[in-house]
Amino acid sequence: MPTPLLKVENLKKYFVIQTNLIGQPTLHLKATDGVSFELEEGKTLGVVGESGCGKTTMGRAVLRLWDVDGGRVVFNGERIDNIPKNQMRKYRTQMQIIFQDPYSSLPPRMNVGSIISEAVHVHGLVGGKPIGISELIGKYVISPIAKFVVNPIVKICKSLIHKVRYKLCKKYQARHDVLEAERLRDEEEARQLAEERANSPQNEEKKESVGSQKIIDETKDLKRPFFRSAVYAENLKRYTIEVMRECGLQPHFYERYPNEFSGGQRQRICIARALAVKPRLVVCDEPVSALDVSIQAQIINLLEDLQENFNLSFIFISHDLSVVHHISNDVAVMYLGSIVEKGPKVPMFKNPLHPYTKVLLDAVPDPDPRAKKEKSILRGDVPTPINMPKGCKFCTRCPHVLNVCHEIRPELVEIEPEHFVACHLHYDYYELTGTEISPEEKEKMYQKPEVKAVEEEQKTEEEVLIENALAEEKQKNQEEQPQE
Numbered sequence: 001m002p003t004p005l006l007k008v009e010n011l012k013k014y015f016v017i018q019t020n021l022i023g024q025p026t027l028h029l030k031a032t033d034g035v036s037f038e039l040e041e042g043k044t045l046g047v048v049g050e051s052g053c054g055k056t057t058m059g060r061a062v063l064r065l066w067d068v069d070g071g072r073v074v075f076n077g078e079r080i081d082n083i084p085k086n087q088m089r090k091y092r093t094q095m096q097i098i099f100q101d102p103y104s105s106l107p108p109r110m111n112v113g114s115i116i117s118e119a120v121h122v123h124g125l126v127g128g129k130p131i132g133i134s135e136l137i138g139k140y141v142i143s144p145i146a147k148f149v150v151n152p153i154v155k156i157c158k159s160l161i162h163k164v165r166y167k168l169c170k171k172y173q174a175r176h177d178v179l180e181a182e183r184l185r186d187e188e189e190a191r192q193l194a195e196e197r198a199n200s201p202q203n204e205e206k207k208e209s210v211g212s213q214k215i216i217d218e219t220k221d222l223k224r225p226f227f228r229s230a231v232y233a234e235n236l237k238r239y240t241i242e243v244m245r246e247c248g249l250q251p252h253f254y255e256r257y258p259n260e261f262s263g264g265q266r267q268r269i270c271i272a273r274a275l276a277v278k279p280r281l282v283v284c285d286e287p288v289s290a291l292d293v294s295i296q297a298q299i300i301n302l303l304e305d306l307q308e309n310f311n312l313s314f315i316f317i318s319h320d321l322s323v324v325h326h327i328s329n330d331v332a333v334m335y336l337g338s339i340v341e342k343g344p345k346v347p348m349f350k351n352p353l354h355p356y357t358k359v360l361l362d363a364v365p366d367p368d369p370r371a372k373k374e375k376s377i378l379r380g381d382v383p384t385p386i387n388m389p390k391g392c393k394f395c396t397r398c399p400h401v402l403n404v405c406h407e408i409r410p411e412l413v414e415i416e417p418e419h420f421v422a423c424h425l426h427y428d429y430y431e432l433t434g435t436e437i438s439p440e441e442k443e444k445m446y447q448k449p450e451v452k453a454v455e456e457e458q459k460t461e462e463e464v465l466i467e468n469a470l471a472e473e474k475q476k477n478q479e480e481q482p483q484e
């Protein structure tokens, strides 16, 4: 088995939510509580789970955007969970994140070129000649004049022209239509460009000789100059535009600001920003959840193409199981800060073992409206991550709960090759751990709790309504069937 690029063992991240008078923590929220997984180079691990189960916290802790409270994170054979923050700098180019919301994750006052090139400049990926005397004069005499005198005048003129143009558009709708048409045209151009590049006979050659990597290779002997020289600025711009092209963005977007883009285009900018530093691992935190379905497909295809071209590894966090099924090699299901089931995607989707995974899969809508599917409904409250149940974290909602589930927290156990599940239904805790127990006692532990009948009676009004609706739907389907 190849060495994994990323190995996470028993990762813990607790947030302090209460302190005493002298500032000592008295209450913790266990957002990520003992997560373990491995990720191979060029592969995708899909992470699913309901809102608040700790997916983002896990992703951030892996990248050391949060300090971890326990466990190990091994990246490319080196442990990174315990090294000082300043030593993390050398890993920052190798590990990147695409944030959940493309609207709030882009700085509104920076143009696209600066957003994408900022990290490239900070990490000195592209080099250039040092600054000369004439450039010094330009930079410290002419530029300030341009910046503080000429630019504001130009800006005022531009804004006046913009206002006049806006007023000339008789109705807001007309303006909106123009912008929408412009957006569609840009997207079509980007698509055509990507197609042309893919279909070109010298495609392979081009990728090696013209791509952004070529600019890094060309300039790697030249260091990043202390002052931005014209040559360096030119190299940086060329590189940024190349990265933009690779992510399906038009070069003329370079000077534009985030508010001038659609959601899909913004997400492409976020992807370009993450990929500009040539990472090996990217945490994609729900990169398509804020987008409509057609744009989701474009972004997913783009991520797949980039993964193939640059051998990227993804941790793909999502609520959407169909997207995870499409993009992932392995899948991990999280519940209240822990992984409850993980494995390769085929057995995970064909034969889910954990009751929670089954509920998640049942919730995926079927495209066939006549398809009959038994749906499981979750009852009970989600426990708070501050005060979790002693045994299985899912025991307050699980339809198959046993006495043992309330007492002993199940471990992740390999049930099929590489398919792990944390559930007492699938292994014998006492046999596995060698704990001694009398047969009667054991039988009692593996029985359903007696309180079940009482719980049945205590269905909430909402649950009764849902059940009635499902029963009605089922009856309707049965009535419709003979007519066909």
Ligand SMILES: Nc1ncnc2c1ncn2[C@@H]1O[C@H](COP(=O)(O)OP(=O)(O)OP(=O)(O)O)[C@@H](O)[C@H]1O
Residues within 6 Å of the ligand: 015, 016, 017, 029, 031, 049, 050, 051, 052, 053, 054, 055, 056, 057, 058, 385
């Ligand atoms: N900075 C913080 N301080 C305290 N608690 C936090 C902090 N960030 C997250 N949490 C808590 O940690 C838990 C996990 O949050 P997280 O953002 O990781 O969930 P998530 O699975 O990504 O949810 P979603 O799918 O809605 O994005 C939540 O209960 C949240 O309230």
Ligand code: SF4
Residues within 6 Å of the ligand: 354, 355, 356, 392, 393, 394, 395, 396, 398, 399, 400, 401, 402, 405, 410, 422, 423, 424, 425
């Ligand atoms: S361990 Fe028990 S409560 Fe937890 S998922 Fe399995 S059956 Fe349900």
Ligand SMILES: [Mg+2]
Residues within 6 Å of the ligand: 055, 056, 057, 100, 285
């Ligand atoms: Mg999140």
